[in-house]
Amino acid sequence: MPVPSTESNNSPKPEPGSAPPPTPYTVFQNGQIRSIVALCALAGFFSPFSAFTYFPTLEYMTADLGVSLQMMNLTITMFIVVQGIIPAVLGDVADQIGRRPVYLLVLIVYFLACIGLALQRSYPALLVLRMLQSAGSSGTIALGIMVVANLAPPHSRSRYVGAMLSGPNCGPSLGPVIGGVLAERAGWPWIFWLLAILGGFCFAVCLVLLPETCRNVVGNGAYTARGRFNRALVNTLSPRTHKGSPDGGVNLSHNLRRCPNPFTCLKILVRRHDALLLTSNSLFYATYSCFHAGLAPLVMSRYGLNALQAGLCYLAYGVATISSLYLVGKTVMDFDYRATARSCGITINVVSGDDIASFPIERARIRSLGYFIVVGIAATLGFGWAIERHAHLSVPLVMLFVCGVTYTAIFNTCLTLNVDLHPTGTGLASVAASLMRCVAAAVGVAILQPMLDAVGPGWTFTFFACLSGLSVPMLLILRILGPSWRKCSSVNRELGSES
Template sequence: MATLTPDEKRPRVSDSPTELIPGLQDPTSDHDEAAAAAAAEEEVYSIYTGTARNLIVMTASVAGFFSPLSANIYLPALDTLADELHVSDTMINLTITTYMIFQGLAPAIFGGLADTAGRRPAYILCFTIYIAANIGLALQRNYAALLVLRCLQSTGSSSTIAIANAIVADIVTPAERGLYIGYGSAGSVFGPSLGPIIGGLLTQFLGWPSIFWFLVIFAAVFFLPLLFFLPETARKVVGNGSHPAPPWNLSFLQLCKRSKSTTPGTTTVQNRITFPNPLKTLIILSDKEVFLILLGNSLAFAGYYAASTSITSQFSAIYHFNEVQIGLCFIPVGVGSLIAAYTQGQIANWNYRRHARRSGMSISTTRGQNMDEFPLERARTEVILPLILIEGLALIAYGWVLHYETNLAGPLILLLCIGYTSGATMNIMSVLMVDIYPESPATATGANNLTRCWLGAVATGVIVPMIEGMGRGWAFTVIGFLCFLCGPVIGVVWGWGHAWRRERHRREKERN
């Protein structure tokens, strides 16, 4: 990053990001007051506050909606597609498995792009690929094309969650990050509940191709406002937001504002853009603390994937539901995840403040703080350890109520519990990953997606054969006990993670 003089750091009135989004402090035209304002901006963590911050997080949240929406809107159509394409349930489930493989792989590439080039270029590339893939899916009529295009669809949509978490890390301090990660992931947790309902209705009344035409229209309608209004937030590109982005990385609104200005331009942050290196994700995974965090998170979320994937085939066989009825059965999973996004964020922030008071550390919601001496690992993992036990028990109970074909209320209530506990675990572990890798939040979240989605892909691929070979009850008993394993894994992070993080930072300082 280039060193800027005080004059270069002072934002122009006409080009300052504060002018382009409401809710920011406007610099005055007076020289001394502008210099003081610029100095103040350099001290605060981000210039985006109030309404501006909320709008940016909301936009990121809606963008994150597309990945789980695309995964789940497809589920009610599985039986219909299997019949029309003349393939087995196991083969049609393979299109879910491959989707999740690319859901884990793509963020490793696009996360690096978002951390170096910026959030906006990554979004533009993602949505271009996503819209093209959905057009192809709507037009294809054979299994091979369906399989390949689902992988391309996943490639375009799956990085939006990683970018959403990165945007939250750009503009929100650790003291409030637990809540805002929940807000940022709210869009992604609507997918499991709304997606199957929309997919069931479209499949029932308009046919399965209408699913993909719907996604094309929805993505295009969202993508255009994103181009016009979303500012760049990547700290390597715009710092705390007070440095203007390069001209090619400005929103159309910012370009219009700049073209009307006659004031000389300010110096931008000089950031070298390199081709995204997915090996950076593997480097992050080589850290023992990160490996254990992601292993625990993945085990917990594999249970969610196994349960949600089983709904279509099992509820159709047991309760003889059509596509619309099956779609409605996904509501409890999504509602549980949505409740988790808001309640666990509040609990995470409360536990953070409790540990801060115990450590004698002052809490700032406007300025960044050195976290080396703060036990972030304990503050985050303490609130999810009880949830892991509940999720494992709920998975075991879910398998046996399906086995005995009980009243529909039984599996639906258990799906609500599974959605809540797995969603809460994912949110808190996402916060922790951003906390310990604040310099590359999109890459860190990409590593999270890689392990979570790949282990989830295994769960979706084996759950139907397990049910056929072992029965519903014993299949989910095995899944439940695998979920229990993440308790000891997270317990190790709770006990030794802080010391490992400080040692890693010490080694990095010595190398530099």
């Protein structure tokens, strides 16, 4: 979609017959972009954090509410189901009316749901409010990816995707620790009070500071959004804008009249390159989910740890995740992008962003991914068999750390490539990825405990390592054939018309 020029009336006029200056990809300054991404990381933190703080409370809530553990597990299942469905609606809406209004909507829903959960004392209320809590938190990660795509050109996008994902990736590590402490010391309602306080704070900050970034609404940021809820109360993070919409540029009239279609993202899943990429990402996400679901019960039963000690074991993965996000995003992926451009004789356009339609982006993103996949699979095997053979606790924790580094690099790469492949349909692409991940996580966690009971952790994680290994041929095919498939199917033009 055309974006407005950011030239002011006082800027020097180009010489007659000379080429006009290139239109910048975004008019947001680097400091503003970093602050906006930090807000998105904070908002994205709540979805996994809400899920993982809940686990230590299950036994306490089972006794207080007088229900079985199986009924409590239903609340987890429904949380995951809603987590996969709601982003399908929110992504389409965010592409139409903007990111900021949707952010404010989901955060206020999350805040109110957490207050209700802290006050409720019945199972039906718990089930309904957990679904409402999931609805409020589940869209924040996909929204964050959309914002990054609006702000960061392809050559620097990976580092911002990694920074945005630092929030969501802290949730699984901090959640069990904080949840265990609060459940034992203050009682399980205080977990939800804490979530309400944090959610309310995030809503207030976003209400005051978060600007609109959707290119359907503000172009490259040079134009003022027309909607009341699209404008921040304080313009600290907003660029200087022109009033109105650019001629031939942003036109919202047709978008605002279209009813959101949650099934639009399914069109992405049937395309060859998207199916390969999202399936590969989902296979690793299933294994990742099983790590987190199985870690506490395994170390408690095999090593005699209590709930708080088991929660501390999750910190190994959390430290690895943060390290990988910044190391891989800022060094490996950026280096691969520049090396690919150099080998193809392409000059990187740091102003307007590169034309991905003519750039071998699959080759650039997947260039070093094989190393992380091999090491990650080996660490998965090591984790399972270390617990199976009752090795010292440090051994599975080291394996968990290695998995944290490699799996995070894989997720970061796949999500960045997913955004690269859909420059005008990032909402639908992010939603499709979220849907696939949630389906994979639900299936993986559902079969985890029966497999552990039947064959033990060694063979269970051998199975998941082999399952993750299926992504290798998929990504290899995508790297080789992806560029030609994109040219044949004209993916960018199709998604541009859909969004």
